[in-house]
Amino acid sequence: MSCEKKLAVEEIFGEYVFNKSVMEQSLSKRAFKILNETIESGAPLDASIADEVASAMKAWAVSKGATHYTHWFQPMTGITAEKHDAFISPKSNGTVILEFSGKELIKGEPDASSFPSGGLRETAKARGYTCWDCTSPAFVKEGTLCIPTAFYSYTGEILDKKAPLLRSVEVLSKQALRILRASGNKTSKRVIATVGPEQEYFIVNSELFEKRLDLMLTGRTLFGAKPPKGQELEDQYFGALKTKISAYMQDLGRELWKLGITAKTKHNEVAPAQHELAIIFDPASMAADHNLLVMELMKKVAERHGLTCLLHEKPFAGVNGSGKHLNWSMATDDGINLLDPGTKPAENLLFLVFLASVVKAIDEYASLLRLSVASAGNDHRLGANEAPPAIISMFVGEELESVIEAFVSGDTYKDAGRLKTNLGVPSLPVITHDATDRNRTSPFAFTGNKFEFRMCGSSANVAEPCFVLNTIVAKTLSEAADVLEKAKSFRPAALALVKEYLAKHKKIIFNGNNYSEEWVKEAEKRGLPNIGNTVLAIRELISEKNMSVLEEMGVLDEKEIESRYEILLENYSKTINIEALTLVDISERQLLPSILGYALKLSSISSAAGSRTAKTCLDKINAQADLMYDRLEALKAAVKAAEGKDAFETALNYREKVVAAMGALREVIDQTEPMIPADVWPVPVYSDLLFRI
Ligand code: ADP
Numbered sequence: 001m002s003c004e005k006k007l008a009v010e011e012i013f014g015e016y017v018f019n020k021s022v023m024e025q026s027l028s029k030r031a032f033k034i035l036n037e038t039i040e041s042g043a044p045l046d047a048s049i050a051d052e053v054a055s056a057m058k059a060w061a062v063s064k065g066a067t068h069y070t071h072w073f074q075p076m077t078g079i080t081a082e083k084h085d086a087f088i089s090p091k092s093n094g095t096v097i098l099e100f101s102g103k104e105l106i107k108g109e110p111d112a113s114s115f116p117s118g119g120l121r122e123t124a125k126a127r128g129y130t131c132w133d134c135t136s137p138a139f140v141k142e143g144t145l146c147i148p149t150a151f152y153s154y155t156g157e158i159l160d161k162k163a164p165l166l167r168s169v170e171v172l173s174k175q176a177l178r179i180l181r182a183s184g185n186k187t188s189k190r191v192i193a194t195v196g197p198e199q200e201y202f203i204v205n206s207e208l209f210e211k212r213l214d215l216m217l218t219g220r221t222l223f224g225a226k227p228p229k230g231q232e233l234e235d236q237y238f239g240a241l242k243t244k245i246s247a248y249m250q251d252l253g254r255e256l257w258k259l260g261i262t263a264k265t266k267h268n269e270v271a272p273a274q275h276e277l278a279i280i281f282d283p284a285s286m287a288a289d290h291n292l293l294v295m296e297l298m299k300k301v302a303e304r305h306g307l308t309c310l311l312h313e314k315p316f317a318g319v320n321g322s323g324k325h326l327n328w329s330m331a332t333d334d335g336i337n338l339l340d341p342g343t344k345p346a347e348n349l350l351f352l353v354f355l356a357s358v359v360k361a362i363d364e365y366a367s368l369l370r371l372s373v374a375s376a377g378n379d380h381r382l383g384a385n386e387a388p389p390a391i392i393s394m395f396v397g398e399e400l401e402s403v404i405e406a407f408v409s410g411d412t413y414k415d416a417g418r419l420k421t422n423l424g425v426p427s428l429p430v431i432t433h434d435a436t437d438r439n440r441t442s443p444f445a446f447t448g449n450k451f452e453f454r455m456c457g458s459s460a461n462v463a464e465p466c467f468v469l470n471t472i473v474a475k476t477l478s479e480a481a482d483v484l485e486k487a488k489s490f491r492p493a494a495l496a497l498v499k500e501y502l503a504k505h506k507k508i509i510f511n512g513n514n515y516s517e518e519w520v521k522e523a524e525k526r527g528l529p530n531i532g533n534t535v536l537a538i539r540e541l542i543s544e545k546n547m548s549v550l551e552e553m554g555v556l557d558e559k560e561i562e563s564r565y566e567i568l569l570e571n572y573s574k575t576i577n578i579e580a581l582t583l584v585d586i587s588e589r590q591l592l593p594s595i596l597g598y599a600l601k602l603s604s605i606s607s608a609a610g611s612r613t614a615k616t617c618l619d620k621i622n623a624q625a626d627l628m629y630d631r632l633e634a635l636k637a638a639v640k641a642a643e644g645k646d647a648f649e650t651a652l653n654y655r656e657k658v659v660a661a662m663g664a665l666r667e668v669i670d671q672t673e674p675m676i677p678a679d680v681w682p683v684p685v686y687s688d689l690l691f692r693i
């Protein structure tokens with residue numbers, strides 16, 4: 001047993017974060033006031049305090065063991081990027097001092113020619129800058145002071161996922177405040193998008209992981225026969241944790257707490273080897289940073305335990321994939337949750353204006369929201385009968401549904417009151433029901449006082465769906481505000497507006513089973529988009545309507561949208577290309593040789609011993625090997641022919657031809673695997689990966 005004394009949670013929480021309490025202690029009153037003002041209200045940053053903040057930050061970071069600093073940013077692909085610089089500065093007498101200036105804090109130049117820019121930055125003009133985002137606190141990670149930043153090009157276009165999120169946060173606040181003011185609210189100063197991500201992941205044994213090139217290079221298994229046991233017993237969900245997993249989760253939780261991340265809930269998920277971790281919600285930009293750190297630490301801490309964390313959306317066929325639920329709401333700086341219906345939603349007019357504006361936003365910009373969660377990995381989930389379908393709809397629950405019905409039809413709404421359950425055992429408490437039951441199949445579900453957006457992939461940066469959500473809601477709020485600001489009296493105008501929005505957009509509301517065939521047909525009748533894959537979703541980015549909402553709200557300009565379009569398509573094609581080449585490599589260098597080797601062995605047994613069984617097996621295996629060879633050649637040909645006339649056509653070829661050819665090859669491999677003895681098959685199989693922890 002380790003004799004290291006475990007410190008109390010309160011003592012370790014935020015230990016490595018340059019948070020407000022540290023700022024207050026280490027900065028002058030003036031500097032703290034100015035910085036805090038910017039963090040709290042989005043006031044312009046006063047650069048005159050930069051030197052003082054930098055010096056305090058450095059002193060604090062050094063006391064936490066840091067020797068380096070980095071501008072931590074979120075490029076368009078990959079998770080996060082960091083380039084470390086030491087604090088040292090040489091002196092003429094051969095010694096060094098530790099220095100960190102305000103200039104270095106505020107701006108960095110990561111010479112970013114190798115980050116995707118979608119044509120915004122020619123390689124020859126490699127300048128890219130990072131600038132300090134003080135709304136998300138700096139922290140020390142592995143001896144380096146990490147400064148959250150936004151990343152942009154020499155010509156001023158943004159090249160990352162953070163900057164649009166920050167812009168969307170501002171515009172949402174501005175538009176929501178207009179509604180609040182129109183309703184007579186004079187006290188709230190800001191509206192904050194709140195986000196609480198729940199992260200799913202798989203854990204496998206590292207030794208086994210390293211034997212699977214597909215897992216190492218692509219994050220998922222490209223083949224693997226169905227194991228005798230999968231998730232059919234439903235015994236994993238919320239099940240007791242395996243000892244190793246429990247130790248891992250404890251360690252992970254403590255590491256996250258040290259970084260001021262409120263890791264709260266942990267449990268087993270539906271699939272074997274699948275788990276989930278939820279943190280308590282934060283303002284959107286901080287939540288996105290925290291989720292990135294959660295993902296990074298999930299991987300790093302796993303290594304210490306001889307485990308590997310898989311964040312891919314679909315590491316294994318035949319069992320559930322992993323997603324990320326984004327809980328999202330809007331709250332004022334003085335503590336009003338704008339999506340909290342209270343006990344009498346029908347009388348809560350302000351809530352209804354916000355709700356109706358969200359309903360309208362989701363209906364009008366469903367395709368943009370769909371795009372925000374599209375990725376090669378997520379294509380395995382959305383619409384694949386386990387995660388929500390590719391069709392965006394909203395679940396509001398019975399109570400709100402009847403409120404909405406009453407509004408639209410003009411009837412008066414009768415509050416049915418909350419159900420109470422008495423289990424008939426005196427020692428058990430009587431419980432009042434929530435206003436909504438759950439609908440696990442809905443992509444966008446109202447869960448009492450927030451929405452839960454369930455389509456996000458587990459490996460994604462939540463900044464993307466968050467900025468889209470903020471932007472489209474800001475847009476519909478701005479339209480509502482245009483009407484309400486002009487109205488003589490708020491109440492009748494708001495009632496009419498809610499009625500109009502709900503009547504027009506309630507087609508996006510669906511409280512039934514989203515996994516059913518009937519819903520697909522019904523959604524088509526309602527005219528809701530069903531965008532089946534990433535490539536088609538990416539095309540939605542450049543539709544006139546979607547471009548104009550992003551531009552009008554000031555979140556992305558035309559050039560930025562066009563560059564993102566290119567980056568997304570290229571990234572898709574590259575991802576599928578890597579998967580295809582990996583499958584070819586494993587098939588040629590590992591699978592076929594071992595299958596043929598075993599065939600040779602069978603052939604000698606069958607001729608030497610005249611074994612009928614050996615002969616039958618041999619014939620079957622030879623037939624499989626031939627089929628596999630043909631499909632392998634077909635896959636290689638599909639990859640060769642994938643290049644199209646533009647990025648869209650190339651991506652579509654990958655989606656339609658290469659993915660299909662990979663599927664065909666996989667089918668033969670998976671049929672062959674059970675025919676080959678365990679000691680001959682060259683890689684770990686699904687039962688090893690899923691159950692041998
Ligand atoms: P549920 O019972 O709906 O799963 P929980 O209370 O467990 O709700 O919360 C799930 C996630 O939603 C957590 O990350 C939580 O912090 C987050 N959450 C709760 N309230 C809000 C809110 N107002 N805005 C954003 N996220 C929220």
Ligand code: MG
Nearest residue numbers: 198276278325
């Ligand atoms: Mg969940």
